Amino acid sequence: MFKRSTEPVGGFRTSPLRKVHDWAAWSLVRGDFVDPDGEQFTRTFVQSPGAVGVVALRDGDDRRVVLVRQYRPTLHAMTLEIPAGMRDQEGEDPLVTAKRELREEVGLEADHWLRLGLQISAVGITDSTVEIFLARSLREVPHDRHGPEERHMTIEELPFARAIEMVIDGDIQDAKTVTGLLLTERLLRGS
Structure with a gap:
């Protein structure tokens, strides 16, 4: 989660945010701001x-990456993504959330x-961030999917090099997936 302050930033000032609406783990908020010119x-x-x-x-010569193909109502489309999930348990360490999501999905x-890093999702409309992790030395465990999207998702394993090609070719477009795969590629090139 992005740490928010009411201290001036770059000459811009803000007042505390007001909640307009709450649903699930999200809130619609409104804030009043003043620019450096006083507007x-x-x-x-x-x-x-x-x-x-x-x-x-996965370890091995072709370094296979585990992805999920799932329905996304916002796009009314199937997307190919890294396993992921909301940090909806207050105070939970992001690594604990990542471990749970990998097991569940x-x-x-x-x-x-x-x-690997932190990505700001869509800075113009949300303060949402995604903490991205690399998981290696994998082993199979029972999993328990939640919700209709997860129950109908498929698991796809691709050679890591192929996944990078799909990013470059525009076949993988999900931002957290693109970021995670490219950060991993950079890390692997250095090792």
Whole structure:
């Protein structure tokens, strides 16, 4: 989650945000702001607890990456993504959330974890962030999917190089997945 302050930033000032509407883990909030020239303006956006994404990489010569193909109502389309989930349990460490999501969505646990970075999802409409992790030394475990999208998702394993090609070709477009795969590629090139 992005840490928010009411301290001036770059000459801009803000007042505390007001909740307009709450639903599930999100809130619609409105804030009043003053620019460096003294002009006042109001903005409304979605406040989110954030999410996690996991690049699950199998060891071996072709370094297969575990992805999920799932229905996304916002797009009314199937998307190919890294396993991910909301940070909807207050105070839970992002790594704990990542481990739970990997187990729930694809039935895997990992012996080795590395935080790859933080992505700001859609800065113009939400404060939502995604903490992205790399999981290695994977092993199968029972999993329990939640909700209609997860129950109908499929698990796809691709050679890591093929997944990178799909990013470059525009076949993988989900932002957290693109970020996670490219950060992993950079890490692997250095090793």
